Amino acid sequence: MNTPHADRVELLRQIPYLSVLDEEALHALARATRTCHYPAGAVLLMEGDPCPGLWIVESGRVKASLLSPSGREHILALYGPGEVINELSAFDSASSAITLETLAETRLVVISCPVFQKLLDEHPAVAQAALKRLARYGRQLVATIADLSLRTVTARLAGLLLDSAMQSCDATMTRSQMAARLGTVREVVSRSLRDLERLGLIRIERERIILLQPRELAQLAERE
Amino acid sequence: MNTPHADRVELLRQIPYLSVLDEEALHALARATRTCHYPAGAVLLMEGDPCPGLWIVESGRVKASLLSPSGREHILALYGPGEVINELSAFDSASSAITLETLAETRLVVISCPVFQKLLDEHPAVAQAALKRLARYGRQLVATIADLSLRTVTARLAGLLLDSAMQSCDATMTRSQMAARLGTVREVVSRSLRDLERLGLIRIERERIILLQPRELAQLAERE
């Protein structure tokens, strides 16, 4: 009973944009999409590349980042199964502002630009849902700007730890990944973590970081 | 012939979102809006305030900014006549992420949340146009993040000078405003300007800054 087509319909149904579609439309959309398969470490898209359409993660893990000429990296977001990536380019069909790269073996469902545009034309409810989603995304970006320009690395780190703790599970990020997520470098994260430990707010263990005083941590994250 | 109503219709017609509306819809919308008047320095909206709807600048000047607890300010954008503000909250009707303040005596046309939502429901073309606009706004935010996290103040300043030069006219910003726009402080802008002058890329005059070598300036802005 689990045909590839049925699987794809289920995946599409989970997407906030598309959950408003009826069965027929979902099946039609599933037929108009294709699935791509990438190894770990594949570059899906680089800054300036033309828009390939909307991508949905079926399995695996994808990193969205900004790169500086000297090789420093700022990770904007990490995506897992059921998440939509490359939204910005998909809506205005312009060249990408970010770089997308797989962190693990990954399967993506691709909705090409024309198909997506047709979907928006024919289903105003999808456009409405997408507006809410884009607005939410914009808020996240604004919050990131506030962090970068007005807060210290330690404060941002406190926030990141709280966020990771909330998101259930596999918060197994390396220091380098945390650093890139915060817009800084490995060593600074190392030191900031140690500072937080000295303050008694966290405990650093072998494989995980335990939040001893979430409230104080949140307070520190709010402060400048 | 210039009744207030006709003026308002003309203003609405200029907005990218709304230019797709026919005459009848424009007039209906104009009737459903009201105009508000504020003195210079008025706080229109603070971080966390509920969404008052979509605002369009009829005359005057408005500043969108982020504030830190210690009083530092990061200016996200400055708006003038014909520009739309408070877009993010208007689309998801959530509380504001930014602070809006008038820099001069200002008249705003207000489209309340329910009216705007109704407009989106009844005119899918508006929703489509708004999607493009929001995507564009998202790109700007991403570019700002790249600047803050990967570039020096001097590089960002070079970019700001080029932007201001392109936008026609009254680039009469004070150093403090430039600093807030770049996410830094007055003194640093002062020094960076001097550095650029020493490099022969600009000349600082009484009332304006002359770009002597726009190409080199652009190159410097691109670099880290």
Next chain:
DNA sequence: CCCCACATGAGACTTAAGTCACAGAAAGCT
């Protein structure tokens, strides 16, 4: 078992940026 790749911690140092303090210049007001 050893070796290699990679993650981590830490010290020493450099640098970009922010803060403080002060003084001159311009603009506006009464």
Next chain:
DNA sequence: AGCTTTCTGTGACTTAAGTCTCATGTGGGG
């Protein structure tokens, strides 16, 4: 004119963050 207010430039200083380097640790694969 006098006065205040605001904007500005500058030097001296502090601090947050980034760079460089090396030692340690750990786990997997031949």
